[in-house]
Amino acid sequence: MAESPYPELKKSHVPERVGRPWTDHKPPPSAPVWAVIGGLGSFYVLVAALEMEVFDALANRGAIPGIPPDVTAPELAKEMGVSAPHLEALLDSLAVLGLLERVGGRYGLNDTAARYLTSDGAASMASLVPVAPGPLENWSHLAETIRAGRPADPIDDDPAGFYRPLVEGTFTTMLRAATRADLQVRYSAMTAPRVLDLGAGGAPWAIAVLKACPNATAVINDIGGVIEVAQRHTAEHGVADRCEFRPGDFHTIDIEPESYDIAVLGHVCRTEGTEGAQRIIIRTHEALRPEGRLLLADYFVAPEPQWSPHSALMGMTMMASTTNGFPITAAQTADWLQEAGFEHLRLIEPIGHQFAYVATKPRS
Numbered sequence: 001m002a003e004s005p006y007p008e009l010k011k012s013h014v015p016e017r018v019g020r021p022w023t024d025h026k027p028p029p030s031a032p033v034w035a036v037i038g039g040l041g042s043f044y045v046l047v048a049a050l051e052m053e054v055f056d057a058l059a060n061r062g063a064i065p066g067i068p069p070d071v072t073a074p075e076l077a078k079e080m081g082v083s084a085p086h087l088e089a090l091l092d093s094l095a096v097l098g099l100l101e102r103v104g105g106r107y108g109l110n111d112t113a114a115r116y117l118t119s120d121g122a123a124s125m126a127s128l129v130p131v132a133p134g135p136l137e138n139w140s141h142l143a144e145t146i147r148a149g150r151p152a153d154p155i156d157d158d159p160a161g162f163y164r165p166l167v168e169g170t171f172t173t174m175l176r177a178a179t180r181a182d183l184q185v186r187y188s189a190m191t192a193p194r195v196l197d198l199g200a201g202g203a204p205w206a207i208a209v210l211k212a213c214p215n216a217t218a219v220i221n222d223i224g225g226v227i228e229v230a231q232r233h234t235a236e237h238g239v240a241d242r243c244e245f246r247p248g249d250f251h252t253i254d255i256e257p258e259s260y261d262i263a264v265l266g267h268v269c270r271t272e273g274t275e276g277a278q279r280i281i282i283r284t285h286e287a288l289r290p291e292g293r294l295l296l297a298d299y300f301v302a303p304e305p306q307w308s309p310h311s312a313l314m315g316m317t318m319m320a321s322t323t324n325g326f327p328i329t330a331a332q333t334a335d336w337l338q339e340a341g342f343e344h345l346r347l348i349e350p351i352g353h354q355f356a357y358v359a360t361k362p363r364s
């Protein structure tokens, strides 16, 4: 037989050699496993880039998404005063992850980076990224958490320390979701709605309604140490004078019955466990006037979790770090709402990945 002009791949395993019958079975690719392994490194690549303000440095050089990138790694490293080969490896990793533009060794922002990763991007997630997974140590102890049924170091021991940076980080995204929700909820058509926002964080939902309705007023609740974030954001948006701040545990603070037109539970049920979530939903039902509406935003897991991967993993994030937190399903939440007496349930997705149930308290 003539020599093959090409180096041939190993042939020793082929059926003719090993004597097994031919089969078209191929081992599955290991790509999903490598994707998971790479997840950790990818996270830290992005965290490092944000910490070093790489995206802001590119934006400040006038990099415009869509315009060919204009700076090399050594040039940028010199400006930033960092190691050029190290920065180049970081920039290349960002390009691989789809978070930077790279053409012929020159780098620039792409649309994703400009919108989400610069600190003043239109939908900046720059401060959210590092805190989004919760305390990182808790992920290293996940197996132990699952064995024991609770994390060794739950954030419940220092809720303000955990939630303050988190709600600062999520504010921009949640305000966009809350503002866009008006297209489906039409709260802007109400004359002077009274809003109850429990576990409000930076109060994105209350702020969206107050900005859309000049005569709206709001009672805003969160725990001490976090409610200050709501005070600052409402002031920055020019609506603080129409807000009453009611610090404390939303399970026990005083809430006037039948006094509100809109109640909000924004991403609080997922950390409460079934009993806590049901209790807080019942509280909102009691607080609403007949025909008042509850907006319950969360990451709801679909009947098959694979259909809602983001929700399933966001639920895991809570389970990794809180005593009662679990992924909650859309069906379970609908049951809680109906058992509390709500009807006309609607599930909306005001922006990608952000879902909310809209549920109405019946007239009688």
Ligand SMILES: C[S@@+](CC[C@H](N)C(=O)[O-])C[C@H]1O[C@@H](n2cnc3c(N)ncnc32)[C@H](O)[C@@H]1O
Pocket (backbone or CB within 6 Å): 159, 160, 163, 167, 170, 171, 174, 198, 199, 200, 201, 202, 203, 204, 221, 222, 223, 226, 248, 249, 250, 251, 265, 266, 267, 268, 297
């Ligand atoms: C994930 S954040 C959501 C913040 C905001 N509602 C949003 O949608 O962006 C959950 C909030 O609930 C607050 N929270 C948790 N337990 C609480 C409790 N028992 N009483 C009052 N607030 C609570 C936290 O401090 C935090 O601000």
